[in-house]
Amino acid sequence: MFGSFLNEIASKLPEINRKDKEIYLKDKIDEKVFGDILIKVGLISIEIKNSEKSEIYYKFSLYDSNPNKPGMKDFVLGSHVKLDAEKSCICIYGYQDDYDEKNIILGMKKILFKEKILDEVYDKSEEYKNNPEKYEANTDDIIERIEKRREVRPYNLFIIKHFIKYVIDKYKEENISSEDNSANENNEDNKNITSNPFITNGE
Known part of the structure; x- marks a missing residue:
């Protein structure tokens, strides 16, 4: 019901191209x-379908629209x-203003605090803001480059890098876990074959 409502609204929206930050992965x-x-770390997925294609967007909150510029467009996409799997790129969308960027950063920080990646006390005391190089996330093996349509505050970029590292680390853990499970299943299959008394070595 809710999904069809969103699709109906989205079908009436013009094509929106406002990738404020594009983070290209290695x-x-x-x-x-x-x-x-x-989704596991706390974002909400919205699938928008129209006659041409289906797009999935991930939001930190459905209720972060700017009260100074209310509208269904803000609610649906915001x-x-x-x-962008084809380009190995994580796109961060938002209108060209501080309000939307603040929502993105707050959403990321909430997750990073919860997962103990960053400390809320250090954040409030501006320790991270004043000494970013001391706590910077090492993303050399993850991020190829970052392209920005407008300048990003150094502290916001600090948070974004930590968030990207966190989700990619989780992604890698998931892949390793899947590979281990697959290997275990293969081992079990081989064990069953070799222990079957009706199967001989070519005899």
Whole structure:
């Protein structure tokens, strides 16, 4: 019901191209697995379908629209994250103003505090803001480059890098876990074959 309502609204919206930040990754990312990770860490997925294609957006909250510029467009799309798997790129969308960027950063911080990646006390005391190089996330093996349509405050970029590292680490853990499970299943199959008394070595 809710999904069809969103699709009806979205079908009336013009094409929106406002990728404020595009974070290009060094490795290819599976769209389905990555989407599942974003949902697990607390984002909300919205699938918008129209006659041409289906798009999945991930929001930190459905209720972060700017009260100074209310509208269904803000509610449906607003500030959100989207993976472009073809380009190995995580796109962070938002209108060209401080309000939307603040929503994205607050959403990321809430997750990072909850997962003990960053400390809320240090954040409030502006320790991170004043000494970012001391606590910076090491994303050299994750991020190829970051493209921005407008300048991003150094502290906001600090938070974004931590969030990207966190979700990609979770993504890698998920892949390793899946590979281990697959290997265990294969081992069990082989064990069953070799222990079957009706199967001989070519005799």
